[in-house]
Amino acid sequence: MNVSVFVSLILIGALAGFFSGTLGIGGSVIMIPLMLLWLNFTQHQAQGTSLAVLAVPVTFFAAYNYYQEGHVNWKYAVIIAVTFIIGGYLGSKLAISIHQGVLKKIFGGVLLIVAIKMILGK
Template identity: 70%
Template sequence: MDFTTIASLVVIGLIAGFLSGTMGIGGSVVMIPLLVLWLSFTQHEAQGTSLAVLSIPVTLLAAFNYYKEGYVNLKFAVIIAITFIIGGYLGSKFAISINQLLLKRIFGIVLLIVAARMIFSKP
């Protein structure tokens, strides 16, 4: 691993961490596109690496800050976390079984749909 790669990984981590702390995004919205565009990862490699980063409690301190201010619904978070494990397992099995180009297109469409809904939704 050369210096440029390490520097890119550090920048990706800082950007993803900062955006995770400020807006609750980081993994799929930031890390995956940057790994693909900056480091030429395949879509599968980028998604797998992003999941590996998030598999340890990297957002624990950020979540704790929100919790201290009363912005965390623990009951909802536990239900989502448990079902997220199941959905993540099933989704990863599906993702690794399909063509990378199709996976990349599905990923891009999902980002566009979410972005459009966020931009054009009523408050």
């Protein structure tokens, strides 16, 4: 690992953490695009690495700050977390069988649709 890669990794982590804490985004919106652009990862490598980062409780302290202010619904969070595990497993099985070029287009399309909905929605 050279210095450029190391600095890129630090910046990706810091930016993803910052945006996760401020906007609730990080993995797919920040880390994956930056790994594709800065580290020349394949779509599969970026997605897998992003999931590996989130495999440990990296957002615990950010979530705790929201909890302290009364902004966490634990019942909903547990249900989402359990079903996220199932969906994540099934989705990863599908994703690794899709060609990287197609997967990248699907990924970009989903981000675009969500962005348009967020900007134009109420």
